[in-house]
Amino acid sequence: MRLAIEKKIVLYSSLLVALLVNLPKLLQARSDGWVSQFSTFNVAELCFQFCFTYLYCWLVFELNLHWFPRWRKGGLATDFAIYPLSNILLLLLCSTVGIVVQGNLFSDAHHLPLRFFRVVYFARLSLCWLLEILVIRIIYLLRQAQAKDLETEQIKSQYLYAELELMKQHLNPHFFFNSLSTLSGMIRENPGKAQQFIGHLSRIFRNLLQEQQQLITLKEELQQLHSFTELLQMRFEEGIVISVEVPPLYHQQLLPHLSLQLLVENAAKHNRALASQPLQVRVYVQDNELCVKNNLQAIAVPQASAGLGLANLNERFRILLKKEITIIRTLEYFLVKLPLEGGKGGGY
Incomplete structure (x- = not known):
């Protein structure tokens, strides 16, 4: 049950974050909008950018919610520094891949200098990472609460068993x-x-x-x-x-x-x-x-x-x-x- 709830949270959070950070791209659909001065609205580019952002969001959740716990369990991540470094490396890798692929596929749609385009792209994924870290923190708090509830239920079950045995003896x-x-x-x-x-x-x-x-x-x-x-x-x-x-x-x-x-x-x-x-x-x-x-x-x-x-x-x-x-x-x-x-x- 807990895994099913977490999967839903990851799915909906990734979709919501991807939608939020790509709102400026949607504003380009208005020809008289200020955003349209910097690039031309392209439905295919919007779809690519949304899907790539969603993929990055999903990778961040996988890294922090599933890969890190496995590394800790296997003794591969005993140093605390590996967690922020892994997130930074993932951010840099996805930003580089996204900038190169999107820049080559839709180069005619942009009127921005290449350096500014890279900064905007990196900033967009960085914002995704910040929003997801908040969600990940909430999920970890839910995990801790569920672990405490499970421990409480186990203690309660043992207590009730002892009560029953005591009643039998009495x-x-x-x-x-x-x-x-x-x-x-x-x-x-x-x-x-x-x-x-x-x-x-x-x-x-x-x-x-x-x-x-x-x-x-x-x-x-x-x-x-x-x-x-x-x-x-x-x-x-x-x-x-x-x-x-x-x-x-x-x-x-x-x-x-x-x-x-x-x-x-x-x-x-x-x-x-x-x-x-x-x-x-x-x-x-x-x-x-x-x-x-x-x-x-x-x-x-x-x-x-x-x-x-x-x-x-x-x-x-x-x-x-x-x-x-x-x-x-x-x-x-x-x-x-x-x-x-x-x-x-x-x-x-």
Whole structure:
């Protein structure tokens, strides 16, 4: 994309500069103009002069934007003096060639002394060079800005990857310990159910260990959440009720990976889940936001928490979607609202 933009800038700038410096030649078309006193208007000479000027402009861009970087990369241009010297040599060479060729082809069209004709020709190409140096400087500034943006994106990508890995590590280790304890009891009481439990647990481990994209569709996130909720319901049985009410219309919306599992895991971690007082967790869409809501029934001895999970989740939303999550806590419930990003086939 950057090369395509640079090519357009070079093309349009060369055409514009060539047109500007050849405006006096166009003024010769007026027979009563002051410029016509020095030379006769000739369409063929104007076309030649315009094309030659454009060629010189293109060579200046090629020299400064492409040849110099290659020389630096190959170690052929370590001395700073080679850059202005190369531009001066190109200017002198093109001026000499243009003066000789145009002077011989259109000698009858000029009433100027040869020395003055050479000075005017050299001045015209020098003006081209000055105008192009300004454009070249702008292009180099754009290159530096794009390089900084690319570096920033790489750092941001590495940061988000680290955030995701940290989130995976912070997913409650006690959950796996409790799951293994539950599995131990199931093996003795219900081997068939234990086999299902192992299948869901293995899928959760696979989702955590596999390298995932930062943004995935809501459909994929719900599929990965399914095994997690199945384990919770096998473990707590009637002590937890998890309902997912997300219309297919929103399945192609995008959100950061592991967003839902973290929120459901936090709900199970910080609240009682008893058959007499079931923990109710709802996942639904409201006002174009994905909501995860649970009733509050705090455990007697709450587990220590630094709040890093929600903070990291909010940071990932802020960077990836340029939006932030909303956290609402009342005496009755805890609610987290997640903004969604449109994906393929998605809509609101």
